[in-house]
Amino acid sequence: MIDAIQNMFGDAVLGSQIFRGEDTISVSLERAHELLAYCHGELGFNFLVDVCSIDHESSDPRFEMVYELASIDDSQHLRVKVPVAEDQSVQSVIDIWRTADWHEREVYDMMGIKFDGHPNLKRILMWEGYPFHPLRKEFPLAGKPSEMPDVAFTGVAPMEGGPFVTCSTATDTVSGEPRAKGES
Amino acid sequence: MVSPTPQTSDYAYDSKIEGNVTFTQLDAAINWMRKNSLWPMPMGLACCAIELMGTAASRYDISRFGAEVMRFSPRQADVMIVAGTVTYKMALAVKRVWDQMPEPKWCIAMGACASSGGMYRSYATLQGIDQLIPVDVYISGCPPRPEALLEGLMRLQAKIEKEESVSNLKKSTDQA
Numbered sequence: 001m002i003d004a005i006q007n008m009f010g011d012a013v014l015g016s017q018i019f020r021g022e023d024t025i026s027v028s029l030e031r032a033h034e035l036l037a038y039c040h041g042e043l044g045f046n047f048l049v050d051v052c053s054i055d056h057e058s059s060d061p062r063f064e065m066v067y068e069l070a071s072i073d074d075s076q077h078l079r080v081k082v083p084v085a086e087d088q089s090v091q092s093v094i095d096i097w098r099t100a101d102w103h104e105r106e107v108y109d110m111m112g113i114k115f116d117g118h119p120n121l122k123r124i125l126m127w128e129g130y131p132f133h134p135l136r137k138e139f140p141l142a143g144k145p146s147e148m149p150d151v152a153f154t155g156v157a158p159m160e161g162g163p164f165v166t167c168s169t170a171t172d173t174v175s176g177e178p179r180a181k182g183e184s
Numbered sequence: 185m186v187s188p189t190p191q192t193s194d195y196a197y198d199s200k201i202e203g204n205v206t207f208t209q210l211d212a213a214i215n216w217m218r219k220n221s222l223w224p225m226p227m228g229l230a231c232c233a234i235e236l237m238g239t240a241a242s243r244y245d246i247s248r249f250g251a252e253v254m255r256f257s258p259r260q261a262d263v264m265i266v267a268g269t270v271t272y273k274m275a276l277a278v279k280r281v282w283d284q285m286p287e288p289k290w291c292i293a294m295g296a297c298a299s300s301g302g303m304y305r306s307y308a309t310l311q312g313i314d315q316l317i318p319v320d321v322y323i324s325g326c327p328p329r330p331e332a333l334l335e336g337l338m339r340l341q342a343k344i345e346k347e348e349s350v351s352n353l354k355k356s357t358d359q360a
Contacts, residue, residue: 125273134307142307152272154272155311155315157301157309159305
Protein backbone atom coordinates (compact mmCIF):
# COMPACT_ATOMS: atom_id res chain seq x y z
CA MET A 1 0.00 0.00 0.00
CA ILE A 2 2.79 2.39 0.92
CA ASP A 3 4.61 1.35 -2.26
CA ALA A 4 1.55 2.18 -4.33
CA ILE A 5 1.37 5.64 -2.82
CA GLN A 6 5.11 6.16 -3.22
CA ASN A 7 4.97 5.20 -6.90
CA MET A 8 2.08 7.56 -7.43
CA PHE A 9 3.40 10.60 -5.57
CA GLY A 10 7.17 10.14 -5.65
CA ASP A 11 8.97 13.05 -4.02
CA ALA A 12 5.88 14.31 -2.24
CA VAL A 13 6.17 11.37 0.15
CA LEU A 14 8.64 12.55 2.78
CA GLY A 15 8.92 9.25 4.61
CA SER A 16 7.12 6.14 5.70
CA GLN A 17 7.15 3.78 8.61
CA ILE A 18 5.62 0.46 9.56
CA PHE A 19 5.49 0.02 13.32
CA ARG A 20 3.69 -2.94 14.89
CA GLY A 21 1.57 -3.42 11.81
CA GLU A 22 0.56 0.23 11.55
CA ASP A 23 1.40 2.04 8.33
CA THR A 24 2.39 5.67 8.51
CA ILE A 25 3.41 7.95 5.68
CA SER A 26 4.51 11.55 5.80
CA VAL A 27 3.62 13.77 2.89
CA SER A 28 4.32 17.37 1.88
CA LEU A 29 1.61 19.93 2.46
CA GLU A 30 1.34 20.87 -1.21
CA ARG A 31 0.15 17.46 -2.34
CA ALA A 32 -1.51 16.29 0.88
CA HIS A 33 -5.06 16.92 -0.26
CA GLU A 34 -4.45 15.17 -3.56
CA LEU A 35 -2.96 12.17 -1.74
CA LEU A 36 -5.81 11.95 0.74
CA ALA A 37 -8.31 12.07 -2.12
CA TYR A 38 -6.35 9.25 -3.78
CA CYS A 39 -6.50 7.22 -0.54
CA HIS A 40 -10.25 7.69 -0.43
CA GLY A 41 -10.97 7.15 -4.09
CA GLU A 42 -8.46 4.53 -5.22
CA LEU A 43 -7.34 2.76 -2.01
CA GLY A 44 -10.79 2.48 -0.45
CA PHE A 45 -10.24 4.39 2.77
CA ASN A 46 -13.87 5.32 3.22
CA PHE A 47 -13.66 6.16 6.91
CA LEU A 48 -11.78 9.09 8.45
CA VAL A 49 -11.22 7.96 12.03
CA ASP A 50 -9.59 11.10 13.37
CA VAL A 51 -7.89 14.32 12.45
CA CYS A 52 -5.48 15.70 14.99
CA SER A 53 -2.35 17.79 15.20
CA ILE A 54 1.00 17.77 16.95
CA ASP A 55 2.96 20.77 18.18
CA HIS A 56 6.69 20.09 17.85
CA GLU A 57 7.38 23.57 19.28
CA SER A 58 11.06 24.08 18.60
CA SER A 59 11.42 22.19 15.32
CA ASP A 60 10.64 23.59 11.89
CA PRO A 61 8.00 23.20 10.51
CA ARG A 62 6.36 23.53 13.86
CA PHE A 63 3.08 21.63 13.47
CA GLU A 64 2.11 18.29 12.04
CA MET A 65 -1.36 17.27 10.92
CA VAL A 66 -2.26 13.61 11.46
CA TYR A 67 -5.04 11.89 9.53
CA GLU A 68 -6.13 8.43 10.68
CA LEU A 69 -7.71 6.59 7.78
CA ALA A 70 -9.52 3.27 7.82
CA SER A 71 -11.62 1.21 5.48
CA ILE A 72 -14.80 -0.36 6.74
CA ASP A 73 -14.79 -3.22 4.25
CA ASP A 74 -11.38 -4.82 4.86
CA SER A 75 -10.18 -3.17 8.08
CA GLN A 76 -7.17 -1.45 6.53
CA HIS A 77 -5.50 1.36 8.46
CA LEU A 78 -3.28 4.19 7.30
CA ARG A 79 -1.88 7.18 9.12
CA VAL A 80 -0.98 10.22 7.02
CA LYS A 81 1.19 12.93 8.55
CA VAL A 82 1.62 16.37 7.04
CA PRO A 83 4.15 18.90 8.35
CA VAL A 84 2.71 22.40 8.57
CA ALA A 85 4.62 25.61 9.30
CA GLU A 86 3.19 28.24 11.61
CA ASP A 87 2.22 30.63 8.80
CA GLN A 88 0.76 27.95 6.53
CA SER A 89 -2.83 26.86 6.25
CA VAL A 90 -4.08 23.40 5.35
CA GLN A 91 -6.61 22.55 2.67
CA SER A 92 -9.74 21.16 4.28
CA VAL A 93 -10.67 17.54 3.55
CA ILE A 94 -14.39 18.06 4.07
CA ASP A 95 -14.92 17.54 0.35
CA ILE A 96 -13.47 14.03 0.78
CA TRP A 97 -14.87 13.02 4.17
CA ARG A 98 -17.78 15.05 5.56
CA THR A 99 -16.85 14.01 9.08
CA ALA A 100 -13.73 16.19 8.94
CA ASP A 101 -15.90 19.24 9.74
CA TRP A 102 -15.79 19.08 13.54
CA HIS A 103 -12.32 17.49 13.66
CA GLU A 104 -10.84 20.40 11.76
CA ARG A 105 -12.72 22.89 13.91
CA GLU A 106 -11.22 21.27 16.99
CA VAL A 107 -7.71 21.43 15.52
CA TYR A 108 -8.32 25.09 14.70
CA ASP A 109 -9.63 25.78 18.21
CA MET A 110 -6.97 23.96 20.16
CA MET A 111 -3.89 24.43 17.95
CA GLY A 112 -4.69 27.43 15.77
CA ILE A 113 -4.07 25.78 12.41
CA LYS A 114 -6.29 27.31 9.73
CA PHE A 115 -8.11 25.33 7.04
CA ASP A 116 -8.82 26.57 3.52
CA GLY A 117 -12.19 25.61 2.10
CA HIS A 118 -13.83 24.86 5.44
CA PRO A 119 -17.44 26.10 5.34
CA ASN A 120 -17.71 26.95 9.03
CA LEU A 121 -14.27 27.40 10.57
CA LYS A 122 -15.01 28.64 14.07
CA ARG A 123 -14.15 27.44 17.53
CA ILE A 124 -15.89 24.30 18.69
CA LEU A 125 -14.87 23.83 22.35
CA MET A 126 -13.89 27.29 23.53
CA TRP A 127 -16.06 30.31 22.73
CA GLU A 128 -15.60 32.70 19.82
CA GLY A 129 -13.29 35.44 21.03
CA TYR A 130 -11.19 33.31 23.39
CA PRO A 131 -7.71 34.60 22.63
CA PHE A 132 -5.54 31.48 23.02
CA HIS A 133 -5.02 28.05 21.51
CA PRO A 134 -4.74 25.89 24.64
CA LEU A 135 -3.03 22.77 23.26
CA ARG A 136 0.00 24.66 22.00
CA LYS A 137 3.11 23.74 23.94
CA GLU A 138 3.77 27.24 25.23
CA PHE A 139 0.29 27.45 26.78
CA PRO A 140 0.49 26.68 30.51
CA LEU A 141 -1.64 23.83 31.86
CA ALA A 142 -3.07 26.15 34.51
CA GLY A 143 -4.44 28.43 31.81
CA LYS A 144 -4.26 32.16 31.28
CA PRO A 145 -6.69 34.84 32.41
CA SER A 146 -9.07 36.20 29.82
CA GLU A 147 -12.30 38.14 29.90
CA MET A 148 -15.21 38.49 27.52
CA PRO A 149 -17.99 40.40 29.26
CA ASP A 150 -21.33 38.51 29.27
CA VAL A 151 -19.80 35.57 27.43
CA ALA A 152 -17.14 33.90 29.53
CA PHE A 153 -13.98 34.46 31.50
CA THR A 154 -11.04 32.28 32.44
CA GLY A 155 -8.64 32.26 35.36
CA VAL A 156 -5.44 30.56 36.36
CA ALA A 157 -5.89 27.22 38.13
CA PRO A 158 -3.84 26.73 41.31
CA MET A 159 -1.30 23.97 40.78
CA GLU A 160 -0.22 23.55 44.42
CA GLY A 161 3.13 22.09 43.48
CA GLY A 162 1.68 20.20 40.51
CA PRO A 163 0.86 19.25 37.85
CA PHE A 164 1.26 15.62 38.84
CA VAL A 165 2.45 13.95 35.67
CA THR A 166 4.17 10.77 34.63
CA CYS A 167 7.67 10.93 33.20
CA SER A 168 7.79 9.53 29.69
CA THR A 169 11.58 9.23 29.59
CA ALA A 170 11.90 7.24 32.82
CA THR A 171 13.74 3.93 32.56
CA ASP A 172 11.92 2.18 35.41
CA THR A 173 8.40 2.34 36.81
CA VAL A 174 9.42 3.94 40.12
CA SER A 175 10.95 7.04 38.56
CA GLY A 176 8.11 7.14 36.06
CA GLU A 177 5.47 7.50 38.78
CA PRO A 178 3.29 10.61 38.64
CA ARG A 179 4.82 13.39 40.67
CA ALA A 180 4.73 17.13 40.98
CA LYS A 181 6.74 19.07 38.44
CA GLY A 182 6.77 22.16 40.62
CA GLU A 183 5.08 24.44 38.10
CA SER A 184 2.67 26.55 40.09
CA MET B 185 -65.19 19.01 76.69
CA VAL B 186 -64.82 22.41 78.29
CA SER B 187 -62.35 22.66 81.10
CA PRO B 188 -64.26 22.62 84.40
CA THR B 189 -62.15 25.41 85.92
CA PRO B 190 -61.78 28.25 83.43
CA GLN B 191 -58.48 30.09 83.78
CA THR B 192 -57.77 33.70 82.98
CA SER B 193 -54.37 33.10 81.39
CA ASP B 194 -53.99 33.16 77.61
CA TYR B 195 -52.31 29.84 77.88
CA ALA B 196 -55.35 28.22 79.49
CA TYR B 197 -55.68 24.57 78.97
CA ASP B 198 -58.63 23.86 76.80
CA SER B 199 -59.14 20.28 75.74
CA LYS B 200 -61.28 21.44 72.80
CA ILE B 201 -58.36 22.99 71.07
CA GLU B 202 -55.74 20.61 72.39
CA GLY B 203 -53.42 19.63 69.58
CA ASN B 204 -54.81 22.32 67.28
CA VAL B 205 -52.84 25.29 68.55
CA THR B 206 -49.10 25.47 68.74
CA PHE B 207 -47.20 28.32 70.26
CA THR B 208 -44.02 29.13 68.46
CA GLN B 209 -41.88 31.93 67.15
CA LEU B 210 -42.50 33.31 63.69
CA ASP B 211 -38.89 32.53 62.73
CA ALA B 212 -39.26 28.92 63.77
CA ALA B 213 -42.53 28.55 61.88
CA ILE B 214 -41.23 30.12 58.67
CA ASN B 215 -38.00 28.14 58.81
CA TRP B 216 -39.89 24.93 59.49
CA MET B 217 -41.99 25.49 56.38
CA ARG B 218 -39.02 26.43 54.25
CA LYS B 219 -36.72 23.63 55.27
CA ASN B 220 -39.26 20.88 54.68
CA SER B 221 -40.21 22.06 51.23
CA LEU B 222 -36.97 22.78 49.42
CA TRP B 223 -37.55 22.71 45.69
CA PRO B 224 -34.21 21.98 44.03
CA MET B 225 -32.93 23.41 40.77
CA PRO B 226 -30.89 20.45 39.47
CA MET B 227 -27.86 21.99 37.80
CA GLY B 228 -26.55 18.66 36.52
CA LEU B 229 -23.31 19.20 34.63
CA ALA B 230 -21.41 15.92 34.90
CA CYS B 231 -21.37 12.52 36.60
CA CYS B 232 -22.59 13.98 39.94
CA ALA B 233 -25.92 14.50 38.20
CA ILE B 234 -26.26 10.72 37.91
CA GLU B 235 -25.92 10.41 41.69
CA LEU B 236 -28.39 13.28 42.05
CA MET B 237 -30.86 11.30 39.96
CA GLY B 238 -30.15 8.23 42.09
CA THR B 239 -30.85 10.28 45.22
CA ALA B 240 -34.19 11.33 43.78
CA ALA B 241 -35.15 7.82 42.74
CA SER B 242 -36.97 5.25 44.84
CA ARG B 243 -34.07 3.64 46.71
CA TYR B 244 -32.82 6.81 48.40
CA ASP B 245 -35.97 8.87 47.88
CA ILE B 246 -35.12 12.52 48.45
CA SER B 247 -38.84 13.19 49.05
CA ARG B 248 -38.38 11.91 52.60
CA PHE B 249 -36.74 15.30 53.13
CA GLY B 250 -39.28 17.31 51.20
CA ALA B 251 -36.94 18.07 48.31
CA GLU B 252 -38.39 15.91 45.58
CA VAL B 253 -39.89 18.69 43.48
CA MET B 254 -37.08 19.22 40.98
CA ARG B 255 -37.84 22.41 39.10
CA PHE B 256 -36.27 23.08 35.75
CA SER B 257 -37.46 26.64 35.93
CA PRO B 258 -35.22 28.62 38.27
CA ARG B 259 -38.17 30.88 39.13
CA GLN B 260 -39.80 28.02 41.00
CA ALA B 261 -36.71 26.74 42.78
CA ASP B 262 -35.33 27.29 46.28
CA VAL B 263 -32.02 25.45 46.26
CA MET B 264 -29.60 25.09 43.40
CA ILE B 265 -27.72 21.80 43.47
CA VAL B 266 -24.62 22.34 41.35
CA ALA B 267 -23.79 18.75 40.45
CA GLY B 268 -20.71 18.47 38.28
CA THR B 269 -17.81 20.19 36.59
CA VAL B 270 -18.40 23.85 35.88
CA THR B 271 -16.47 24.81 32.78
CA TYR B 272 -15.69 28.43 32.09
CA LYS B 273 -17.94 28.17 29.06
CA MET B 274 -20.84 27.16 31.31
CA ALA B 275 -19.97 29.38 34.29
CA LEU B 276 -21.92 32.49 33.39
CA ALA B 277 -24.93 30.42 32.37
CA VAL B 278 -24.98 28.89 35.87
CA LYS B 279 -24.71 32.38 37.33
CA ARG B 280 -27.59 33.57 35.16
CA VAL B 281 -29.82 30.71 36.32
CA TRP B 282 -28.89 31.49 39.92
CA ASP B 283 -29.76 35.15 39.44
CA GLN B 284 -33.21 34.14 38.15
CA MET B 285 -34.02 32.23 41.32
CA PRO B 286 -36.18 34.21 43.77
CA GLU B 287 -35.07 34.84 47.35
CA PRO B 288 -34.74 33.10 49.69
CA LYS B 289 -32.39 30.73 47.90
CA TRP B 290 -29.61 28.38 48.83
CA CYS B 291 -26.85 26.59 46.99
CA ILE B 292 -25.37 23.14 47.43
CA ALA B 293 -22.02 22.50 45.74
CA MET B 294 -22.19 18.77 45.10
CA GLY B 295 -18.90 16.96 44.62
CA ALA B 296 -15.26 17.89 44.22
CA CYS B 297 -15.61 19.73 40.89
CA ALA B 298 -18.40 22.07 41.91
CA SER B 299 -16.65 22.73 45.24
CA SER B 300 -13.10 23.34 44.04
CA GLY B 301 -12.61 22.36 40.41
CA GLY B 302 -11.77 18.85 41.57
CA MET B 303 -9.21 17.03 39.51
CA TYR B 304 -9.54 19.56 36.70
CA ARG B 305 -6.67 21.92 37.39
CA SER B 306 -6.98 23.23 33.90
CA TYR B 307 -7.54 26.20 31.63
CA ALA B 308 -11.10 25.10 30.93
CA THR B 309 -12.58 24.60 34.41
CA LEU B 310 -13.88 27.07 36.97
CA GLN B 311 -12.10 26.34 40.26
CA GLY B 312 -15.22 26.07 42.37
CA ILE B 313 -18.70 27.54 41.85
CA ASP B 314 -18.23 29.65 45.00
CA GLN B 315 -16.23 32.06 42.85
CA LEU B 316 -19.51 33.12 41.28
CA ILE B 317 -22.35 32.34 43.68
CA PRO B 318 -22.51 31.92 47.48
CA VAL B 319 -22.47 28.28 48.55
CA ASP B 320 -24.22 27.06 51.72
CA VAL B 321 -23.15 23.43 51.77
CA TYR B 322 -20.16 21.71 50.15
CA ILE B 323 -20.33 17.97 49.64
CA SER B 324 -17.10 16.03 49.19
CA GLY B 325 -16.82 13.02 46.92
CA CYS B 326 -16.14 12.23 43.31
CA PRO B 327 -19.02 11.77 42.88
CA PRO B 328 -20.62 11.77 46.36
CA ARG B 329 -22.90 8.87 47.14
CA PRO B 330 -26.62 9.60 47.55
CA GLU B 331 -26.23 9.33 51.33
CA ALA B 332 -23.74 12.19 51.19
CA LEU B 333 -26.13 14.37 49.23
CA LEU B 334 -28.89 13.56 51.70
CA GLU B 335 -26.61 14.49 54.59
CA GLY B 336 -25.76 17.73 52.79
CA LEU B 337 -29.45 18.41 52.44
CA MET B 338 -29.98 17.74 56.16
CA ARG B 339 -27.11 20.11 56.97
CA LEU B 340 -28.80 22.74 54.83
CA GLN B 341 -32.06 22.12 56.68
CA ALA B 342 -30.24 22.56 59.98
CA LYS B 343 -28.80 25.82 58.65
CA ILE B 344 -32.19 27.09 57.50
CA GLU B 345 -33.61 26.26 60.93
CA LYS B 346 -31.27 28.79 62.52
CA GLU B 347 -31.88 31.63 60.07
CA GLU B 348 -33.44 34.89 61.24
CA SER B 349 -36.10 34.87 58.58
CA VAL B 350 -38.33 37.63 59.94
CA SER B 351 -35.60 40.18 60.39
CA ASN B 352 -34.15 39.20 57.00
CA LEU B 353 -37.58 39.76 55.50
CA LYS B 354 -37.83 43.16 57.20
CA LYS B 355 -34.35 44.06 56.02
CA SER B 356 -35.20 43.25 52.40
CA THR B 357 -38.45 45.26 52.53
CA ASP B 358 -36.58 48.21 54.06
CA GLN B 359 -34.12 48.10 51.17
CA ALA B 360 -36.97 47.96 48.64
